[in-house]
Amino acid sequence: MKYKALIDQMTLEEKASLMSGKDFWQTQDIERLGIKSLFLADGPHGIRRQEAAADQLGLNPGIPATCFPTAATVANSWNVNLGEKVGEFLGEEAVSQQVHVLLGPGVNMKRNPLCGRNFEYFSEDPYHAGKLAASYVRGIQSQGISACIKHFAANNQEERRMSIDTVVDERTLREIYLTAFEIAVKEGQTKTVMSSYNRLNGEYTNENQHLMKDILRGEWSYKGVVVTDWGGSNDRIAGLLAGNELEMPTSAGQTNREIVDAIHSGKLEEKTLDENVDRLLDLIFTASEIYEKPYKSDFDVEKHHRVAQKVSEESIILLKNEDKLLPLKFGKKVAVIGDFAKDARYQGGGSSFVNPTILDHTMDCFEESGIVSIGFERGFERYGKKNAELISKACSLAEKADVVFLYIGLDEAAEAEGSDRKSIKLPDNQIELLNALHEVNPNIVAILSCGSVVEMPWIDKVKCLLHGYLGGQAGARAILRVLSGDVNPSGKLAESYPLRYEDTPSYHNFPGNEASVEYREGMYIGYRYFDTAGVDVLFPFGFGLSYTTFEYSNIRVDKDGVTFKLTNTGDRAGMEVVQLYVGCQSNQIFRPKKELKGFDKIFINAGETKTVAIPFDDKTFRYFNVLTNQWEIEEAEYDIMIGASSVDIRLQGSIYIEGTGAEAPYDQEKLPSYFTGNARHVSKEEFEMLLGRKVPASAWDRTKPLGYTDTIEQCQYAKGFTGRLIYHSIVFAHWVLWKMGKRSSANLIMMSIYYMPFRGIARLTGGIVNMQMLDGILLMVNGRFIKGLRHVWKERKKKIKAQKVLS
Known part of the structure; x- marks a missing residue:
């Protein structure tokens, strides 16, 4: 071990304390031994270090940072050198905010276009995603800090992400869902890996010996740290045995005691704990070295903004250019229509949300573009409400123009962590606007802003289609530079665009049933399916036009x-x-x-x-x-x-x-779907033949009392009135917030409460509720209200008394 001499000076309790956070964002320190805290922050495409309440998990505004294009956008550049440049600038800004571990990039595959977090992921292809991820890692770590690739592994949906069991055969797991991580580990040399929330073939990923020990540490020779996703630790001892060093956030000492007790009982060898401590110490000392030298406490905001613009320019995709309408000829009069032209749609929602240093909007950038705008109309309500008056005003303006620039796409709440999309269609009110505009002016250039696949049955009603994805804080100006011809578009799709959602290979198996999701399509995701099965698509993987x-x-x-x-x-x-x-x-x-x-x-x-x-x-x-x-x-x-x-x-x-x-x-006769590639309708029996075992039960067991790993959602079946009341209260609160237009808050309820396992109440409250108190809550939910309430009260008093003794 590299730090054996230092570890030998620690008490057992000190070693255990290092295995979980000091608070929500920092690791534990041991001042007497010179061991400092590390600060971890979200940052797939920009640093999100919170200005206020930094000890809380919430989504408070972050310190201003450059919002670069999202991973899904940069992936369309197909430029690993550009990815490394983005990483370098992210690393520089992380250093300026004294962040030691940047939680990104996201490396998961785009198995299904409805996944609410696809905007954070690179590609439907593992080789492509792996190369881009490795470039980000190299760039971030060139600044002396650590990247953290996530979410390891087979986390390809948001619905029930904290409890779902991903059922996937070994070959598909290796070739499709692990290859990108393998490239990021081997070629990027990432120092940190974040385990995902989900189970993988029956075991939580951070406890999965096959995933963590056999593959990650064994085959890939990974020497770095594994950190749980926030609140993602289930059995702390099982996690340590699998080599999961760091549990985040803090457990307020609860899991520290579990570790000490496990060593005293012989369940865990102290040698295993020491090995975990040694790897964590290596990260602590190497990632904090940068702050022992003179460093800049700020960064060049304008320079970083220009880099964000360059990245966006190279990632924009020209998907259609009928009559070579683009680049726009000099002197053409343009009507600008669409709410996204006024307020740019430039990033996704959830933990990756960045507070930008500067934010370009289309209407503010026209003068320098050389394009002649004759006016702007909103055209549609941003969040889908129909408004005939807005359409009428937009049509009146469009009649006066040579060309219409129509800015359409998905709103912020449609693509966010914690919830999957319900469809891949654009909102009806935007389609109504497009149809109306086409009647008065057929020269429509559609500018699409969203981070994931959408259906386009309306494609014949636009002359040109420019897809900016989510271009970051400088994306609006970048789009105008492509429209004007100052920039020749060079982006190409990193995902296939089907004609209909029903054509996608995972259509029948997404997001799965209550307890599990079966990857019956095997390796046939994205173009691997479409090209092999001969299924027509609207735009194929790797497609993009140029001038x-x-x-x-x-x-x-x-x-x-x-x-x-x-x-x-x-x-x-x-x-x-x-x-x-x-x-x-x-x-x-x-x-x-x-x-x-x-x-x-x-x-x-x-x-x-x-x-x-x-x-x-x-x-x-x-x-x-x-x-x-x-x-x-x-x-x-x-x-x-x-x-x-x-x-x-x-x-x-x-x-x-x-x-x-x-x-x-393989026996060809027993696996006909896989040998032909027609893997959209695979039977249970054929999938079991591929798996080599029976598939697990996909429905919850409603006969058993609810336990630690059951979710708040399952309270709808609780034996106790308390549990059912909790469920219906959450559903009602979500409905009210959605109707009020507070969709981000509604999504937060789904992300942080509705799909959360009961153990998350203890894991994510920073010690306010401990596991003993949780036992009482479960008694209440399961129909023993008075006994449960007494238990909670008793354990709360014990906790308060213990805290007073310690203080």
């Missing part, structure tokens, strides 16, 4: 990789995202038709030709064999495809690869 054109030629494939020529055949400089896909010609092992195995972004002047090389790596030909329980390579001929998107393959070659000789693990 110039590119020609691909002269492909060469050898054992090291692929090279080819790329020529800019247009009349202006631009950047092209080139994509390497690999497909196996053998049918012995089921696979998607093609999988992304490399990419690059190339700047190229008009008329110029460049030679592009994309190397093969250890992930190019591998698959996970469930018989050998390791990565293998199938001996076969492989198709090597270079594309401008997953369906726009420009060049193709092949190469014969010698395999590792492992036995094929």
Whole structure:
């Protein structure tokens, strides 16, 4: 152990105390030994260190920080160098706010477009997400602090995220849901990993020995710290045995005592505790070194704002450009319509919400863009309420214009931590506005602002579609620079856009049933499903237009990789995202038709030709064999495809690869859906064949009393009137807040109360309610109100008395 001499000086109680937070955001310190506290803060796309009540978990306004584009936006840049630059600036701002661990980036896969947190995640492809995540980590940690990749693992929905059991087969887990984390750990060298709330194949992730010890620490040789998501610790001793060092937030000493008692009883070896302490100390000392040297207490606000703008510009996607209406010709009169033009929609909601240092709005940026605006109309109510008068005024303005810039999208409450979306449609009032505008002026340029997939049955009624995703505090100006032609768009989609939500492979299995969600589609998510099953999409993975054109030629494939020529055949400089896909010609092992195995972004002047090389790596030909329980390579001929998107393959070659000789693990006759790729309607029996075991019960057991791991939502079935009253009160409060327009507060109820397990009452109240008091609350909920109330009162008095003794 690196810090054995220091650990030997600690009492057992001191060692145990380091394993949980000092408060909501800081780790415990031991002053006599020179061990300082670390400060952890949210920050996937900007620092959220709260100005007020920093010892509380709430969503109070943060100290102003640069709000960079969200991960879903930057992913569309396909530029790992840009990702690293974002990380560097995030790290610099974290240092200026004395933050030691920045809680991001989010690395989870976009399994389903309804996931409410998709705006925080990079991609539907693990290779793509992993490369971007690793670049963020390198950038953040170049400033001397720690990044924290999250949420490990298979956390792909918000509904019941603190209790749901993700049921997924081993191969899919490895190839789809862990590969991005593997790349971030190995290539990014992240110092911290955050475990997710959910169960994975029956065990909470931070207690899951297979996930945490066999894979993370064993196969990936991870030496850093694992921290729970806030309130995500279930059994503290099981967590330590799995190598989960840090429980956040504070338990007010309760789990410290559990650790000490476990060592005294022999349930936990002190050696195991020491190993956990050693890894945490390494993080404490390395991440706090930066503050022992002279450092800037502020940062260049304007410079960081300009960088945020550059990132947004490179991430914007041109999805449609009929009649080459864009870039806008000089002198065209533009009517600007849409509430998002007045108040930009630039980030998501929840723990990632950033208080921006500067905020650009479209109407404030027109003069410098050179675009002639003849006026602005709101056109629609932001949160979906219909208003015929707004539509009428918008149409009157549109009639006078050559072109309409229509700013549409999803509101802040639609995409937020803690709740999933109900549909992937735009609000009806926005569609009504679009239909009305089309009647008076067909030259509509739609500017879309949202962080996740939406259906577009209205696409034929717009001439152009520019998707800005959530572009951060400078996104509004960046969009105008693309519209005017000052910037040539170069973003490409990091997720597929289906024609209908019903076409998505997880449609029948999202968000699962009460107790579990079954990943029956296996590895066939996103383009892996659409391209293999031959399902048409609106926009494919990797798609994006430019104001110039590119020609691909002269492909060469050898054992090291692929090279080819790329020529800019247009009349202006631009950047092209080139994509390497690999497909196996053998049918012995089921696979998607093609999988992304490399990419690059190339700047190229008009008329110029460049030679592009994309190397093969250890992930190019591998698959996970469930018989050998390791990565293998199938001996076969492989198709090597270079594309401008997953369906726009420009060049193709092949190469014969010698395999590792492992036995094929599957019986084709028993897994027909997986061998054909038609995995949207997989039966329970076929899924169990893939799993190699029976699926667990997917419904709650309503016959048992409610316990620690049951959720507040389950109070609707409680035996006691108290429990049912709690449930209906929460539902009513949510309904009232939603009707009042306080949708963020309504979402907060769902996130922090409705789906929370009962143990969260103790884990998230900073010791106000301990587990003994929680026992009394459970008695009340389960129909023994008087006994439970007495128990709560008795335990509260004991806690107060103990606190007085300590003080």
